[in-house]
Each structure stands twice: as structure tokens, then as C-alpha cells.
Amino acid sequence: MTTLVIAEHTNSELLPSTLNTVAAAKFLGNDIHVLVAGHNADSVAEAAAKVEGVAKVIAVNDEKLEHALAENVANLTVELAEGYSHILAPATTFGKNFMPRVAAKLDVQMISDIVSVESDDTFKRPVYAGNAIATVQSADNVKVVTVRATAFDAVAAEGGSADVDSKTLSSGFEKSSFVGQELTESERPELTGAKVIISGGRGMQSGENFHMLEEIADKLGAAVGASRAAVDAGFVPNDYQVGQTGKIVAPELYIAVGISGAIQHLAGMKDSKVIVAINKDEEAPIFQVADYGLVADLFKVLPELKEAL
Amino acid sequence: MKILVAVKRVIDYNVKVRVKADNTGVETANVKMSMNPFCEIAVEEAVRLKEQGVASEIIVASIGPQQSQETLRTALALGADRAILVKTDEEVQPLAVSKILKELVNKESPDMVILGKQTIDGDNNQTGQMLSALLDWPQGTFASKVVVEDGKVNVTREIDGGLETVALQLPAVVTTDLRLNEPRFASLPNIMKAKKKTLDETTPDELGVDISPRVKTLKVESPPAREAGIKVESVDELVEKLKNEAKVI
Ligand SMILES: Cc1cc2nc3c(=O)[nH]c(=O)nc-3n(C[C@H](O)[C@H](O)[C@H](O)COP(=O)(O)OP(=O)(O)OC[C@H]3O[C@@H](n4cnc5c(N)ncnc54)[C@H](O)[C@@H]3O)c2cc1C
Ligand SMILES: Nc1ncnc2c1ncn2[C@@H]1O[C@H](COP(=O)(O)O)[C@@H](O)[C@H]1O
Numbered sequence: 001m002t003t004l005v006i007a008e009h010t011n012s013e014l015l016p017s018t019l020n021t022v023a024a025a026k027f028l029g030n031d032i033h034v035l036v037a038g039h040n041a042d043s044v045a046e047a048a049a050k051v052e053g054v055a056k057v058i059a060v061n062d063e064k065l066e067h068a069l070a071e072n073v074a075n076l077t078v079e080l081a082e083g084y085s086h087i088l089a090p091a092t093t094f095g096k097n098f099m100p101r102v103a104a105k106l107d108v109q110m111i112s113d114i115v116s117v118e119s120d121d122t123f124k125r126p127v128y129a130g131n132a133i134a135t136v137q138s139a140d141n142v143k144v145v146t147v148r149a150t151a152f153d154a155v156a157a158e159g160g161s162a163d164v165d166s167k168t169l170s171s172g173f174e175k176s177s178f179v180g181q182e183l184t185e186s187e188r189p190e191l192t193g194a195k196v197i198i199s200g201g202r203g204m205q206s207g208e209n210f211h212m213l214e215e216i217a218d219k220l221g222a223a224v225g226a227s228r229a230a231v232d233a234g235f236v237p238n239d240y241q242v243g244q245t246g247k248i249v250a251p252e253l254y255i256a257v258g259i260s261g262a263i264q265h266l267a268g269m270k271d272s273k274v275i276v277a278i279n280k281d282e283e284a285p286i287f288q289v290a291d292y293g294l295v296a297d298l299f300k301v302l303p304e305l306k307e308a309l
Numbered sequence: 310m311k312i313l314v315a316v317k318r319v320i321d322y323n324v325k326v327r328v329k330a331d332n333t334g335v336e337t338a339n340v341k342m343s344m345n346p347f348c349e350i351a352v353e354e355a356v357r358l359k360e361q362g363v364a365s366e367i368i369v370a371s372i373g374p375q376q377s378q379e380t381l382r383t384a385l386a387l388g389a390d391r392a393i394l395v396k397t398d399e400e401v402q403p404l405a406v407s408k409i410l411k412e413l414v415n416k417e418s419p420d421m422v423i424l425g426k427q428t429i430d431g432d433n434n435q436t437g438q439m440l441s442a443l444l445d446w447p448q449g450t451f452a453s454k455v456v457v458e459d460g461k462v463n464v465t466r467e468i469d470g471g472l473e474t475v476a477l478q479l480p481a482v483v484t485t486d487l488r489l490n491e492p493r494f495a496s497l498p499n500i501m502k503a504k505k506k507t508l509d510e511t512t513p514d515e516l517g518v519d520i521s522p523r524v525k526t527l528k529v530e531s532p533p534a535r536e537a538g539i540k541v542e543s544v545d546e547l548v549e550k551l552k553n554e555a556k557v558i
Contacts, residue, residue, distance in 0.1 A: 099438075104442035112434055127430065244432065301544050305547070
């Protein structure tokens with residue numbers, strides 16, 4: 001049995017979510033192949049070949065794969081699927097976008113967002129915003145699975161020496177095309193990989209006030225996140241959102257500032273190692289999961305915190 | 310242009326979901342049910358496209374038990390024109406849902422299908438993509454903006470790095486993200502009017518779709534509980550604890 005992992009990358013860099021997905025694949029005990037589908041992405045294929053535990057890399061370079069349109073990545077994966085018992089990708093917006101297409105074309109019921117591998121056909125996954133954990137068993141021939149990155153410690157990026165096998169994309173999907181993107185530029189670490197995260201909620205009152213969080217983030221080498229309410233209010237861009245329907249994070253330290261702690265927010269951060277909550281309402285549900293709670297006005301204590309660090 | 314919207318009845322997002330003592334599932338007895346929030350956004354978007362003169366007819370469909378009628382009536386009150394209930398008391402997994410929706414698409418020939426990106430019960434985030442694959446249609450998932458022009462739709466998508474825009478030839482599948490719109494509330498007169506709108510019923514059998522589950526749920530458990538910690542009195546105490554007790558800074 002062999003597992004195919006679909007790599008997430010930027011055409012120049014292999015993204016860490018791929019290392020977490022390979023980690024999940026290792027629990028299956030099969031040989032692991034990695035598909036790098038991109039455009040001018042040779043450096044990514046080389047990087048994937050060095051990843052610990054990878055037996056083979058399949059590199060497919062084509063202009064049509066540059067923006068990882070779901071239709072193209074899925075069709076390619078389906079073409080390559082024969083002989084694989086498991087197909088895995090990270091449960092990021094990349095994996096969520098194309099993997100269900102792969103499953104549908106293979107007539108398989110996909111399993112989303114696993115947090116553990118129990119056996120070659122049985123997995124655990126959160127449901128109801130993480131209020132319950134379901135153990136599910138697949139009866140399909142091929143298992144099509146997305147992996148929650150925070151639940152699996154990344155494998156080493158170095159140490160492997162897999163062969164790279166180049167293949168070509170047979171045809172592109174004509175009915176969709178990439179128009180453009182607006183990526184959030186930041187010097188700070190990426191949210192899902194950050195060791196420390198400081199997030200703001202509606203209590204921050206404005207986008208300008210997020211500077212107070214950014215200053216602290218810079219002192220801690222932290223990423224900045226937000227609740228849905230802060231994103232909806234336009235304080236920060238959508239990719240800051242942590243939660244059930246945003247990003248799932250599990251840093252060493254998560255500091256929630258002016259966030260009430262709605263279940264949908266907790267779903268995205270309650271696996272953090274240490275949680276700090278700063279909120280002026282001592283009844284706020286966030287305190288039920290916080291290791292250290294500070295009942296205070298954030299406008300008073302954030303400047304103090306900046307000084308104290 | 311005709312739009313098909315898929316809506317699911319789920320446990321209301323405000324309910325604190327509890328796992329059953331026998332670990333077979335979650336408590337659903339006497340629990341408030343509502344339309345999945347992402348489906349509400351899907352209905353709202355279709356209604357806005359109709360108000361803009363882009364769409365001419367909105368059909369809503371739901372697959373589920375008899376009570377899903379209520380969810381469909383809500384969609385009709387929000388502005389959908391007619392509804393289809395595909396009735397079953399069985400669990401229907403996303404692959405089967407998408408096969409049923411494909412049959413409805415074949416019957417109704419919509420130019421666009423709008424779905425939620427995710428149901429908040431199963432948290433699958435699969436159905437729209439699967440439907441689009443089965444139809445071999447283009448897809449625009451996690452939409453925060455939808456613009457229809459000249460036989461195509463431009464969809465701005467919420468992705469991990471920010472936003473991305475794709476252009477899709479119609480017919481296409483779109484799935485909604487939170488920022489696409491803010492759903493309206495149904496007015497009383499519209500709720501009354503909705504009672505008179507057509508609601509047809511069919512079954513997976515009649516549509517020729519096998520819905521037997523492929524994935525079996527062996528067990529449903531509560532997640533490991535997180536103990537509430539302590540309250541600190543000051544920033545200094547907090548920083549001291551983070552340094553010396555938790556050792557995370
Ligand atoms: C389908 C669906 C999906 C969702 N997905 C997500 C998701 O992925 N992520 C997410 O975060 N939410 C999500 N939500 C929204 C969620 O239910 C909450 O509405 C949201 O998390 C609330 O954000 P908040 O805590 O910032 O705002 P509020 O609940 O308004 O809380 C603001 C907090 O700030 C405190 N505060 C105010 N002023 C100060 C001050 N000066 N000093 C200190 N504290 C102060 C208040 O006491 C309050 O506790 C989702 C909802 C739905 C329906
Ligand atoms: N039983 C159902 N009936 C109608 N629509 C559904 C059903 N299940 C899922 N959907 C649609 O598919 C979307 C995504 O669901 P899921 O893939 O289950 O997360 C939902 O927001 C609905 O639009």
C-alpha cells in the first residue's frame with residue numbers, strides 16, 4: 001500500500017502544512033509519495049525529496065497549475081490516483097478546495113480534517129465546532145483524507161533523499177481561470193505556524209488599535225490573529241480569522257484580547273498550550289479555557305504589557 | 310438566469326452541543342434547529358442576484374427529514390421562489406448529497422448552484438466541490454464576493470493567504486463564506502406569503518440515488534476538557550507567570 005500526499009507550496013517554497021501531512025501519512029505505515037503540482041516549482045520538488053520519510057516525489061510543472069486551481073489539481077490527482085490506497089492533503093484552504101473533487105471523481109466519501117490516525121481505515125475528526133470528536137471508519141477502496149496540521153508534529157524537512165519523477169499534465173480545465181489575488185503581506189510569522197499568537201476581538205474597537213497588538217507581537221515574535229467579529233467589522237483582513245470556519249491554530253502561547261470566547265472561536269484555538277485572556281468582563285466564556293485570565297480594560301493593560309516585555 | 314440553492318437544517322449555532330452518554334452521537338432531543346448559517350448566506354446571495362435583475366428564479370432544495378420543510382419555508386420567506394424537499398430519515402453523507410443535487414440540477418438546469426461552504430454539524434466542507442466535480446462545472450469556493458457578467462461569474466475567495474479571484478464560465482458552483490453578505494430577517498408578510506409557495510417532495514429513491522453511508526461513525530466523544538486556570542491581578546503578575554511558571558516567553 002502506498003500513500004500519496006499532495007504538497008502545498010508557493011511554487012518556490014514547500015509550505016509547513018505539507019510536513020504535518022506527511023507526519024499523518026507516517027502513521028499509516030505505507031510508502032509515502034508526494035505530488036508537487038505547480039509551475040516552475042523544481043525547487044519545491046527538491047525540497048519535498050529531502051523530507052524525512054518520503055520515498056518518491058512526482059513533479060508536474062505546467063502553467064495551468066501555477067495558481068493551484070482546484071479543477072486542475074483535482075483532475076491531475078485523479079489521473080495519478082491508481083495504485084494508491086490513501087490520498088492525503090492538508091486541511092487548509094488549498095486542500096479543502098480540491099480534495100472533495102478528487103473524492104467525488106473517485107466515488108469516495110472523503111474524510112475531512114482528521115486529528116488522529118487510528119488504523120488504515122479509521123480516523124478521528126472534530127465535529128460540531130470541536131464540541132465532539134468522532135471516530136470514523138471508511139469502507140471505500142481509496143481513503144481520501146484532509147489533515148488538521150496542528151494535530152500532527154511536522155516531520156523533519158531534511159534527511160530524506162527521494163527520487164523525483166517528472167510527469168506532465170494531460171489537459172487543463174478550460175472553464176475556470178485565475179484573475180488575481182490580494183495576499184496579506186506581513187513580516188510576522190504565519191498564523192498557523194506561529195509559536196505565539198496575540199489575537200484581538202470586537203473589544204479592540206478599531207483597526208488602528210490593532211497596532212497595540214502588533215507592537216506586542218513584535219516583541220514576542222508572535223503572529224496577530226482575530227475573532228470573526230473583528231474581521232467582519234473590517235479591523236483586519238479575513239485571513240486573520242481564527243476559529244471553526246477560519247484558521248485552526250495551536251501555538252505555545254495564545255493571548256486573546258477583547259474576545260468573548262464564543263464556541264466558534266474556541267474551536268480554532270483551544271488546543272493551544274497556554275491560553276491568556278484579557279477581557280474586562282469577568283463572566284466572559286474565554287476565561288473558562290484560559291490558563292491565565294486578566295480582568296481588565298485592554299486599553300489600560302496593553303501599554304503596560306508592552307512595557308513589561 | 311436560474312439559481313439552485315442547497316440548504317441544510319442543523320442544530321442552531323447558539324446551542325451548546327452535548328455528546329450522548331452512550332457515545333453514539335450528540336443530543337438532538339429538544340434541541341433548537343435552524344438553517345445552517347452558511348446556507349442562509351447562500352439564500353441571501355441568490356435573493357440579491359434576483360433583486361439586481363441577474364437571477365429570474367430561485368429554487369431551494371434540502372435533503373433531510375420532514376422537518377426540513379421548516380428550513381425550506383424559511384428560505385421561501387427570505388425570497389426563494391419554490392422549494393424541493395428530498396425526504397429521508399437516513400444520514401446522508403456529502404457524496405450522496407452531491408449526487409442528489411446533481412439529479413436536481415439535471416432536472417432543473419440552473420445556471421448557478423449556491424451552497425454554504427460548510428455545515429456546522431459535520432464541518433465537512435465538501436458538498437459544493439463534489440457537486441461541481443460530478444457535473445464537471447467550475448467552482449468558486451469560500452466566496453466573499455460574487456459578480457455575474459457576460460455568461461461568467463467572478464468569485465472572490467477567502468483563502469489562507471488573503472483573497473483570490475477566479476473567473477468561472479456559467480453554469481458554475483459557488484460556496485459561501487461569512488463575509489459574502491449579511492442575511493436579512495424574514496418579514497411577517499413574507500413568512501405568510503411563503504406558506505403559499507410551491508414545495509415539492511421527492512426521495513433519494515425516486516431520484517435513483519443510493520445514499521448508503523460509506524463512512525461509519527464508530528464513536529462520538531467529548532473532547533478532552535480544558536481546565537480553567539487562574540486569574541492574575543496585574544500585568545506584572547501575568548508576565549512573571551508566563552516567564553517562570555508556563556515558561557512560554
Ligand atoms: C457559522 C458561524 C461561524 C463562525 N465562525 C467563527 C470563527 O471562525 N471565528 C470566530 O472568532 N468567530 C466565529 N463566529 C462568530 C462567533 O459566534 C462570535 O460572534 C465571535 O467570535 C465574537 O467575536 P468577539 O469575541 O471579538 O466579539 P464579542 O463577542 O462582541 O466580544 C467582545 C469582547 O470584548 C470585551 N471587551 C470589550 N471592550 C473591552 C475592553 N476595553 N477591554 C477588555 N475587554 C473588552 C467584551 O467584554 C467582550 O467579551 C462564527 C459564527 C457563526 C454563526
Ligand atoms: N442535507 C443537505 N441538504 C441540502 N444541502 C446540503 C445538505 N448537506 C449539505 N448541503 C449543502 O452543502 C453545503 C456544505 O455542506 P458540507 O459539505 O456538509 O459541509 C451546505 O452549506 C449546504 O449548502
